[in-house]
Amino acid sequence: MKAEIISIGTELLLGEITDTNAPFLAAELPALGIDLHWISQVGDNQARLVKVLKRAWQRSDLILTTGGLGPTADDITREAIAEVLEERLKGDPALERELREFFARLAREMPLTNLKQATIIPAAQAIPNPSGTAPGWWVERDERIIVAMPGPPGEMQPMWHEAVLPRLRHRTGGTIIVSKTLKTFGLAEARVAEMVAPQLSSANPTLGVYAKADGIHLRLTAKAQSQEEAEAMIAQVEARLNQVLGKHIWGAGDDTLEAVVGRWLLERKLSLAVMESYTGGLLAATVSGCPEAAPYFKGGLVTGSDEARVACGVDYRLIAEHGGEGAEIAPAMAEAARSRLGAAVGVGITGVDEPGTVAAKTFGTYHIGVVTGRQRRLVTGSYPGDRARVRRWAVAAALFELSKVLAD
Amino acid sequence: MKAEIISIGTELLLGEITDTNAPFLAAELPALGIDLHWISQVGDNQARLVKVLKRAWQRSDLILTTGGLGPTADDITREAIAEVLEERLKGDPALERELREFFARLAREMPLTNLKQATIIPAAQAIPNPSGTAPGWWVERDERIIVAMPGPPGEMQPMWHEAVLPRLRHRTGGTIIVSKTLKTFGLAEARVAEMVAPQLSSANPTLGVYAKADGIHLRLTAKAQSQEEAEAMIAQVEARLNQVLGKHIWGAGDDTLEAVVGRWLLERKLSLAVMESYTGGLLAATVSGCPEAAPYFKGGLVTGSDEARVACGVDYRLIAEHGGEGAEIAPAMAEAARSRLGAAVGVGITGVDEPGTVAAKTFGTYHIGVVTGRQRRLVTGSYPGDRARVRRWAVAAALFELSKVLAD
Secondary structure: OEEEEEEEOHHHHOOOOOOOHHHHHHHHOHHHOOEEEEEEEEOOOHHHHHHHHHHHHHHOOEEEEEOOOOOOOOOOHHHHHHHHHOOOOEEOHHHHHHHHHHHHHOOOOOOHHHHHHHEEOOOEEEEOOOOOOOOEEEEEEOOEEEEEEOOOHHHHHHHHHHHHHHHHHHHHOOOEEEEEEEEEOOOOHHHHHHHOHHHHOOOOOEEEEEEEOOEEEEEEEEEEOOHHHHHHHHHHHHHHHHHHHHHHEEEEOOOOHHHHHHHHHHHOOOOEEEEEOOOOOHHHHHHHOOOOOOOOEEEEEEEOOHHHHHHOOOOHHHHHHHOOOOOOHHHHHHHHHHHHHOOOEEEEEEEOOOEOOEOHHHOOOEEEEEEOOOOEEEEEEOOOOOHHHHHHHHHHHHHHHHHHHHHO | OEEEEEEEOHHHHOOOOOOOHHHHHHHHOHHHOOEEEEEEEEOOOHHHHHHHHHHHHHHOOEEEEEOOOOOOOOOOHHHHHHHHHOOOOEEOHHHHHHHHHHHHHOOOOOOHHHHHHHEEOOOEEEEOOOOOOOOEEEEEEOOEEEEEEOOOHHHHHHHHHHHHHHHHHHHHOOOEEEEEEEEEOOOOHHHHHHHOHHHHOOOOOEEEEEEEOOEEEEEEEEEEOOHHHHHHHHHHHHHHHHHHHHHHEEEEOOOOHHHHHHHHHHHOOOOEEEEEOOOOOHHHHHHHOOOOOOOOEEEEEEEOOHHHHHHOOOOHHHHHHHOOOOOOHHHHHHHHHHHHHOOOEEEEEEEOOOEOOEOHHHOOOEEEEEEOOOOEEEEEEOOOOOHHHHHHHHHHHHHHHHHHHHHO
């Protein structure tokens, strides 16, 4: 099945918003065995949208559109589809009733312009929109399908998951495609590629290696005649990757480093406190960003100077000896955070992130200390890139180090 | 001039990366008076790219492409343009020399595959790429222009600014378009729209109102025959908006709240310390994210519990009386951060961000305290949305409040 995605909205052509719907849908299609050949963005202009839709109708089996289903005059997706298929738009009493009920639930009066959203053509069936007023359309004729979905991702994605995806899965049948992502830290991309070279050349499952902000990801994709078969194929390669990459693998799928660390802290009934200079609060913000962090995250101390480090409990003699940005300071910061905030585990980050204060070659060097009642670890690293990137990387490195300590 | 953007790369069609080049370029074109009619994404497939380019060559005056200029076999932009224009690709000795020099500077051997990047067609001129090995192409024939640029934004954007934009500006001449964005905080979008209603209906300059993560932005766009004339038109409306919106305007253009606050702290030779619960370190991370923050940012204290608040200097009797998430605690936290870290200005944030701990209707309420030697302010607010959004909003609210205190 050959597919095409059309994203509709003048704001896309003015560069005011970035089209995230097309990449979202594009990432969903391989698992359905659907080949995506074309993506385009078009403004709220009926003549141009009709041109794009006509061409798509000629060359693609499945056309996914997002946007242009709102209630105002510049929402022209319904009109354009009707024009391409030469069908008449008619008000649908059931859709109108649902629309009126939606507004009644909000205790708001329905503007008359919204009635436009209750119109439909004979070839189309409405797709319910639980999150908004714009129903989607499933249009089917001449062995072609158009699925028209609303533009806001908060409406489009639930509609996709609840109504469109199951229907397409039923339609494509046959081949099942299953993917799984493994996440690693602490190895360079080229090194990972080298270590998994035999798997990289496999045709099924395929393996892709990607550099991300939290390390190197490996994506396995298997094609088979059943879900079980595909999963078994993935499990087999995954076992091999686990042998090869070992402790560098910290998670899979939607895992984040902070969620993995949080889960382990909760399981082990341990609490955490941090002290950070180099990352300026980003480690605390990342850890506390987990909705479940309250029970284990005691807090953080962000120290911008030696005075602040001393005020937060680091021994001034140690700073006098090594400098506030020296490697030895990181475990001392971890220890101070731990005792000051009464936590079982402490993490400290320091380092030189100021250009100009040191020779260029040490710019970006960070030191991470992880201290528990029984362990005391120090790692030093560096990362190329701008300040924001280096800070994010140091946070990932600290969380990875913490995960290793918790695993022990 | 009618323009079209084509983004090239199979990873775009697999949803592995989001196309940020098209929105970047789209946002640049209005100021040149160039109308963008089409955007599309196509994979690394020469037959399909040729189809897209042929159609673009028929309907558009200016075609901007990104991607497909690399050294490997799947980089096919050069080949596709040559096919569409029916011209022959030939090695260019000057380009080859530059390429060899690029590798020599890196002290690396040049792989032979890179020679592909030194080929060109008669209708094209090479555009230098200071950041990578792929030169761009400026192709001009039959009153049409194709500009082919590399895909990595770090290479594309410098090439655009340094070589492509000046050349296009020279070409479009005539009408000048100037835009300016004003940034406000503390007013709802509908309220801003109401207050600037007379300006909203103006045809030149036009005014757009946009809700963003740091408040409501107003974008003014003026068309005129000269830069001076356009700027004068903007200045006139801006003066009126300043009267209407007053202290709600905190910045313009590329300003961020943290940079504005940082500038004012530096000017007034004041230092800052923060204590935060609700935002879990995000305020410290945002403030310290400014590269110039070291001189004024003393540090932050992230307190996840009442024990941590007390350990960081908040009076336990106050917490016993009001609860750690009560409004009265925010100025006390600001005061404690100030004295603990020895700063002139303190900011405290607390509030209830745990669903389930309180009645649903108070979820998301935050309290912000700003304390200096002479002032003590408290504001309370709330914001709808998920946890990450609410936290970002509270950080913006705190920085805005701080900016008002500094302005006094």
